[in-house]
Amino acid sequence: MYRAVLIGLRLKNVRRSDFILSMDELAGLANTSGATPAVQIIQERERIDPAYYFGRGKLEEIAHVCAAEGASLLLVNDSLSPAQTRNLQDRFECKVVDRTQLILDIFAQRARTQEGKLQVELAQLNYLLPRLTGKGIELSRLGGGIGTRGPGEMKLEVDRRRIRERIHKIGDAIDRVRNTRSLHRRHRERQRVSTVALVGYTNAGKSTLFEKLTHTATFRSAKLFSTLDPLCRRVRLADGKSCYLSDTVGFIRKLPVELVAAFRATLEEVVNAQLLLHVCDVTSDDLDGDIRAVETVLAELGAARRSTIMVYNKVDRLPDGAAGRRPDGSVRVSALTGAGIADLLSAISQRLGMELSAGRSGLEGPGGGAAARLEVVN
Incomplete structure (x- = not known):
């Protein structure tokens, strides 16, 4: 079981009650994924930091809390840009997972049919593609577990070309599913x-x-x-x-x-x-x-x-x-x-x-x- 520190940024134009509900929902998502929420850290700012998402001064507090709690996972209550994800991952020893990645991971666990698995993989690959750095990325470096289940568990080096090829192949398979569903709908319509x-x-x-x-x-x-x-x-x-x-x-x-x-x-x-x-x-x-x-x-x-x-x-x-x-x-x-x-x-x-x-x-x-x-x- 992963111990997770939940962090959220409340902008001044967001109602406090809405933000609290959003953080509670993040805790629910963490539990669903198999993590144990240890503590929440909240920062209030006028705007998002483009490099680290949070203010630079808050990063020291987050690092201290993660170490004190023995946390192996840092869950962010928003979608991070590729640059923000890389910068935060370089700053902290524990794995950094944003809200989008967490939801995608839960979907990967829930998919049971081939159709569902293909659709989740397509979403995960589209999320991963802009986050590749340099020539490629060795996915095994991500460590497995929360945030990397599904296609992220492949233990090989993947470059953009191979991911785009896989996205195209999955897209074709989903188009065939769409055509099949269309046939089923027409059958129901004929039955009135x-x-x-x-x-x-x-x-x-x-x-x-x-x-x-x-x-x-x-x-x-x-x-x-x-x-x-x-x-x-x-x-x-x-x-x-x-x-x-x-x-x-x-x-x-x-x-x-x-x-x-x-x-x-x-x-x-x-x-x-x-x-x-x-x-x-x-x-x-x-x-x-x-x-x-x-x-x-x-x-x-x-x-x-x-x-x-x-x-x-x-x-x-x-x-x-x-x-x-x-x-x-x-x-x-x-x-x-x-x-x-x-x-x-x-x-x-x-x-x-x-x-x-x-x-x-x-x-x-x-x-x-x-x-x-x-x-x-x-």
């Missing part, structure tokens, strides 16, 4: 069966809800990103009809752009769905922030105006624990206990019926935007 996609912040309970709605068992964990590889199952709705329900990777603040690009083939299930179920953890300390983070990724994917039902999860943890539809159109359910699931299925039937009617009339569905969302509280 709608597709509903689950989206949400990581650990919001999407997989539990997926299991409850589809009556199937999937891999679940209390750790972040328990679901990485996409799943699609048929669901019987309240009106006797059925739809396909798709579950895919959870989103997070500062989701690495490398991952969004690499997982586009998988996330096309979201873009092409007739209806989204946006699953939220109603007990989250920053529910609004979680929602905004998911909506930001949806906008990047071109799915911001997709018809959406908001599903607030874990209502069983609230004092009243109330479930069922509300006058404002929302529904409270618990994916764990099953309370309110019937109301959710009814809401899905109603929304899909409205979308079908709108499609026949050539009009945009009633859920085409945040202001028109039907809220379902899970």
Whole structure:
């Protein structure tokens, strides 16, 4: 088990509460990766230091704390530039891993299918490429473990040309996956069966809800990103009809752009769905922030105006624990206990019926935007 020192830089224009939540999330990511957070170090500055990210005076404190704690890992709560990473690594004896590299490492651990592994490798190689120095880099120098799992475990010297060749080869393989998914979608369309996609912040309970709605068992964990590889199952709705329900990777603040690009083939299930179920953890300390983070990724994917039902999860943890539809159109359910699931299925039937009617009339569905969302509280 790695002992890790967590360091974060709060710029003066960032709210303190938002920054604290971000650092807590970094601790969760550390635990998920297999590290033990030992202590947090925080610095407040007007701007980021272009060479070291932190102020020069803070570097001595960080080195002292790492030595005192016996830490072998330094986790930075932001993405570092290649130069910042090199400078910090030269300054400290412990390994330096930024937030992007940490998330990529967790994805490498979570990938189970060949498709998932290829997409993670593509993201990791795109992250690694600008960080190569000189003619190449011997990856074994990185030491293995957190931050280097996946393609980073190769014990050979890799130069830019070989990495670009591998990126091109993986891209071709992912294109074939995309074509296969497109064929599957066309098959579902010929069956005249709608597709509903689950989206949400990581650990919001999407997989539990997926299991409850589809009556199937999937891999679940209390750790972040328990679901990485996409799943699609048929669901019987309240009106006797059925739809396909798709579950895919959870989103997070500062989701690495490398991952969004690499997982586009998988996330096309979201873009092409007739209806989204946006699953939220109603007990989250920053529910609004979680929602905004998911909506930001949806906008990047071109799915911001997709018809959406908001599903607030874990209502069983609230004092009243109330479930069922509300006058404002929302529904409270618990994916764990099953309370309110019937109301959710009814809401899905109603929304899909409205979308079908709108499609026949050539009009945009009633859920085409945040202001028109039907809220379902899970």
